[in-house]
Amino acid sequence: MTLWLTRVVPDLRSADARRDTRGPGGAIHLHRRLMSLFPSDAGPDPRARFGVLFRLEDTPTGPQILLQSSVEPALDRLPENYGTSLTRPLTPLLDALKPGLTIRYSCVASPVRKPGATTRALYKLPPVVSLTGKAADEWWSRQSDASGLKPLTLHSQPLDAVQGQRGAQGPAARQRVRHARTRFDGTAAIIDPDLLRTKITEGIGRGKPYGCGLLSIAPARGTA
Structure with a gap:
């Protein structure tokens, strides 16, 4: 099984990005946002089905989202102007x-x-x-x-x-x-x-x- 790591750099000029990354409820909004990047017909526990884990990182240049999954996310489902994103496989790291x-x-x-x-x-x-x-x-x-x-x-x-x-x-x-x-x-x-x-x-x-x-x-x- 291949694991994928996606890094999303939200553009805080986007209202969607601000809602997903700010406040105590941001992680709940972000969960829904990230799950929208995967197929919707995955049964009762799609998070576990697609191995979705994420973390919001505070960096000197602003927040970043790390998303790990066993299925490559459909990044084109993010809202327009949400931010920049890049996905890479974790296989080389795990094999080493x-x-x-x-x-x-x-x-x-x-x-x-x-x-x-x-x-x-x-x-x-x-x-x-x-x-x-x-x-x-x-x-x-x-x-x-x-x-x-x-x-x-x-x-x-x-x-x-x-x-x-x-x-x-x-x-x-x-x-x-x-x-x-x-x-x-x-x-x-x-x-x-x-x-x-x-x-x-x-x-x-x-x-x-x-x-x-x-x-x-x-x-x-x-x-x-």
């Missing part, structure tokens, strides 16, 4: 993964824990508890192990939560979405390349439809 290789990684994820029923009752906790600080870092360490990586360095940064209504009408308009987010960056050594390829393809953690879970990697400087 090998044990012992040091990589740089980046991932915006939604770290959580799910307390047991007894703990929830005792401390009056919700079914899913968002993690921050050291607890989030420990969560990422476990995710790294499960991704075939040995973390070497880590920098984590809390981000604003994604929140808003799941849809604009019908039952979805009454369903509220909220995902706390943390950005994880650092270096790691590859232990299991096959496991890493799987995690890159599937994504990490919750909130995948709303800009969480995309694991980006690149060879660390001096190891290419």
